[in-house]
Amino acid sequence: MISLQEINSLPPPQFVAALSGIFERSPWVPERVTHARPFNSGLSLHAAMCAAVDRASIDEQLALIRAHPELAGRAAIRGELTPESTREQQGAGLAACTPEEFARLHQLNGFYTQKFGFPFVLAVKGHNRASVIAALEERVENTVEHERAVALREIARIAGFRLADLVDEPLGSRIIAMAEQLARFSERQDALVCSYLTPAHRATAALIRDWMLGAGLQVDVDAVGNVIGRWVGTAASSPTLLTGSHYDTVVDAGKFDGRLGILLPISVVAQLRGAGVRLPYTVTIAAFSEEEGVRFKSTFLGSRALAGRFDPAMLDSVDSDGTTLREAIRAAGLDPAEIPSAAFAAGDLLGFVEVHIEQGPVLLNESAPLGVVTSIAGSIRCLVSITGLAGHAGTVPMHLRRDAAAAAAELVLAIEKCCSGTPGLVGTVGQMQVPSGAMNVIPGRCELSVDIRADSDQVRDGAFAAVLADSERIAARRNVDIQWRKVLDVGCVPCAPKMQQLWADSISRVTGNAEVRRLPSGAGHDAMVMAGVTEMGMLFVRCGNGGISHHPSETLSADDADLAAYAFKDFLLNFPVPS
Ligand code: GLV
Ligand code: MN
Ligand code: MN
Numbered sequence: 001m002i003s004l005q006e007i008n009s010l011p012p013p014q015f016v017a018a019l020s021g022i023f024e025r026s027p028w029v030p031e032r033v034t035h036a037r038p039f040n041s042g043l044s045l046h047a048a049m050c051a052a053v054d055r056a057s058i059d060e061q062l063a064l065i066r067a068h069p070e071l072a073g074r075a076a077i078r079g080e081l082t083p084e085s086t087r088e089q090q091g092a093g094l095a096a097c098t099p100e101e102f103a104r105l106h107q108l109n110g111f112y113t114q115k116f117g118f119p120f121v122l123a124v125k126g127h128n129r130a131s132v133i134a135a136l137e138e139r140v141e142n143t144v145e146h147e148r149a150v151a152l153r154e155i156a157r158i159a160g161f162r163l164a165d166l167v168d169e170p171l172g173s174r175i176i177a178m179a180e181q182l183a184r185f186s187e188r189q190d191a192l193v194c195s196y197l198t199p200a201h202r203a204t205a206a207l208i209r210d211w212m213l214g215a216g217l218q219v220d221v222d223a224v225g226n227v228i229g230r231w232v233g234t235a236a237s238s239p240t241l242l243t244g245s246h247y248d249t250v251v252d253a254g255k256f257d258g259r260l261g262i263l264l265p266i267s268v269v270a271q272l273r274g275a276g277v278r279l280p281y282t283v284t285i286a287a288f289s290e291e292e293g294v295r296f297k298s299t300f301l302g303s304r305a306l307a308g309r310f311d312p313a314m315l316d317s318v319d320s321d322g323t324t325l326r327e328a329i330r331a332a333g334l335d336p337a338e339i340p341s342a343a344f345a346a347g348d349l350l351g352f353v354e355v356h357i358e359q360g361p362v363l364l365n366e367s368a369p370l371g372v373v374t375s376i377a378g379s380i381r382c383l384v385s386i387t388g389l390a391g392h393a394g395t396v397p398m399h400l401r402r403d404a405a406a407a408a409a410e411l412v413l414a415i416e417k418c419c420s421g422t423p424g425l426v427g428t429v430g431q432m433q434v435p436s437g438a439m440n441v442i443p444g445r446c447e448l449s450v451d452i453r454a455d456s457d458q459v460r461d462g463a464f465a466a467v468l469a470d471s472e473r474i475a476a477r478r479n480v481d482i483q484w485r486k487v488l489d490v491g492c493v494p495c496a497p498k499m500q501q502l503w504a505d506s507i508s509r510v511t512g513n514a515e516v517r518r519l520p521s522g523a524g525h526d527a528m529v530m531a532g533v534t535e536m537g538m539l540f541v542r543c544g545n546g547g548i549s550h551h552p553s554e555t556l557s558a559d560d561a562d563l564a565a566y567a568f569k570d571f572l573l574n575f576p577v578p579s
Pocket of ligand 2: 250257292550
């Protein structure tokens with residue numbers, strides 16, 4: 001490996017030489033980015049080189065594609081591949097093809113090269129012989145333009161894998177760069193939105209999968225789109241420590257909520273594996289596909305599937321376009337009937353741990369970079385529909401109106417009153433709409449969301465009951481109908497004392513400070529669901545920008561991410577495995 005710092009400071013010829021293996025036999029690619037140094041991460045170096053390929057002429061791009069060897073072709077058999085290609089082809093088991101497989105590959109490679117005038121290029125990481133043959137069979141049907149684009153995309157992926165193996169950089173800045181890169185996949189140009197099974201969400205999952213493959217994990221995508229990467233332990237039937245968080249986002253989100261708890265473990269595992277470490281247990285990283293409940297109000301969908309707590313009735317939920325969850329899962333090429341098999345058997349698990357930004361100001365205000373979570377507040381979420389009577393805004397006197405929005409306004413204030421004054425209790429109306437509303441029409445209908453949370457179920461339930469009583473009074477007085485539909489009800493979840501202690505030990509070892517801040521989480525997390533099946537613990541990392549979250553200014557520093565990575569590494573290396 002070579003440090004990013006060294007890459008940035010090498011004289012140009014040595015820089016090109018150091019990167020000569022990244023784009024197959026094509027030193028012109030690194031040559032063209034020599035003057036764009038310094039790069040602040042391996043990922044930005046990768047992006048710059050890929051951009052140089054994009055800007056190159058079609059002839060140069062074709063030369064780059066043609067610089068690649070055939071998969072399991074004559075050069076491979078004669079041992080004439082670059083060391084990188086040799087390793088990659090062996091990794092996919094291509095060196096061990098049966099005579100029939102060789103014959104089929106040879107035949108397909110022949111068709112392909114004849115049709116397109118360049119060899120079939122595929123990033124084989126994560127593939128096996130059968131899937132390589134299947135990919136060839138499929139791609140040989142494409143048009144030349146399409147295949148040229150696919151080949152260049154595969155070359156960019158290959159370069160990403162090779163670069164990750166080559167560049168040594170501080171984990172904190174790498175994690176931040178990864179989060180920045182994921183945030184480019186969004187449903188909107190002006191804001192980060194990544195809701196369940198949209199194209200942005202699929203692209204996010206594909207890149208997470210690539211990063212897991214690059215870290216040397218065995219990767220599967222389950223029936224709800226969770227991306228699951230396993231680092232198998234040394235023992236024959238090693239038990240599993242599960243870690244992870246979600247990759248979907250709220251609307252106009254920050255870049256780190258959820259994603260930190262995926263990217264940090266991937267980076268740490270890559271580093272440990274690279275250093276030759278083997279653990280006596282399996283570490284499985286789960287990138288949960290859905291936690292925020294934005295598109296289908298299906299909060300915790302990903303972790304529910306993994307915990308075996310998925311409710312099939314959920315498949316009938318619809319998004320704002322009327323697409324059912326079932327249809328969306330099928331359209332993504334996943335099979336709703338397979339959801340039960342996504343569940344982990346509780347008996348195989350050593351526990352679940354989640355790394356997450358705090359999403360609040362406590363650690364920041366106390367100058368503590370890391371904290372141990374003691375419990376996660378429970379929440380009730382409801383969708384409320386108020387029906388009054390629409391009418392002409394100019395003709396109906398005020399005392400004769402049945403205005404649904406005015407009733408909603410009163411309800412919002414009632415929720416604020418019922419949830420104020422008790423520490424740990426909070427109530428929020430985050431969405432409010434007047435469907436088909438117009439400036440000159442009295443609102444006949446109003447829809448709102450209600451979210452009530454507390455660190456005690458008794459307090460939360462008491463507040464909810466008070467809100468419902470107020471809702472009845474408002475409905476009676478204003479002669480409107482108020483319908484409540486509960487979409488989430490999860491109790492407050494304590495973190496396992498053992499996990500809290502292990503995190504506290506790791507934090508004090510990496511910070512050198514015996515005093516460790518312990519704090520409850522007001523935000524919900526996948527860890528709440530996983531606590532139903534195994535011992536659960538959470539590490540909080542300090543936010544910047546006043547602790548703001550669920551907002552584009554959400555941030556954390558590279559130093560804090562680095563320290564959190566050290567704490568996670570320490571946690572893994574010291575995790576006690578029952579004998
Ligand atoms: C999850 O982000 C929550 O709403 O707490
Ligand atoms: Mn969130
Ligand atoms: Mn989150």
